[in-house]
Amino acid sequence: MQNVKLILTDIEGTTSSISFVKDVLFPYAAEHLPAFVKANLSDEKVQTALQQTAELAAEDGNVINVDDTDALVAKLLQWISEDRKATPLKALQGLIWKTGYENGDYQAHMYPDATEYLKKWRDSGLPLYVYSSGSVKAQELFFGYSQDGNLLPLFKGHFDTLMGGKRETRSYLNILAELQKTHTGLNAADVLFLSDIKEELDAAKEAGMQTIWLVREDEIPADAEHKAVKSFAEI
């Protein structure tokens, strides 16, 4: 880790297992989404998410009336099953997961090395930020209710798909511009981005950031274009 002044990390597959997100969080959201939407139809955040769902579906060529709650819910359930990183879905998931965390139905998974090194890096003075497809609300819940306790104070800030998609270079430039408001003189090359997805690392590298690929389960490819490690201890 050379000349790194700030670390930006992904969550799923990087600090935490893919299985926790896919096998616990997504099914919980799918189970509770229909009742949650119907019970909270007058909530401004829910209304905004439904409006955006209709707009996004229309962009896909699937016109749904914004008053057709059942059709919008069906579309959102389809997106959960496809793991679509759609901003309105992510906003609703964050709201739904809150109840599960607060009831103690689950705690967010953390790889032990991720918790250990995030704490070490924070203690050494490195500012830590998160960039995930999960909404900022969902990220705060995730680290606030982790199996290793409340890890939220480790992070200086959070970014989600409001910055853009994680496979787009523009998103990392948007994040850099946000970071520069607090960290004067910060350059892209001062930022280390950690992720398990090559296309996300490619986009961050294109924006000028340093990258490290977390290869948690598979063999590290011999021809990896990014420095690849199996755990935060190797960073």
Ligand SMILES: CSCCC(=O)C(=O)COP(=O)(O)O
């Ligand atoms: C923040 S908790 C749920 C994560 C999530 O919804 C997701 O889609 C995972 O995205 P990531 O960018 O962390 O791989």
Ligand SMILES: [Mg+2]
């Ligand atoms: Mg990931």
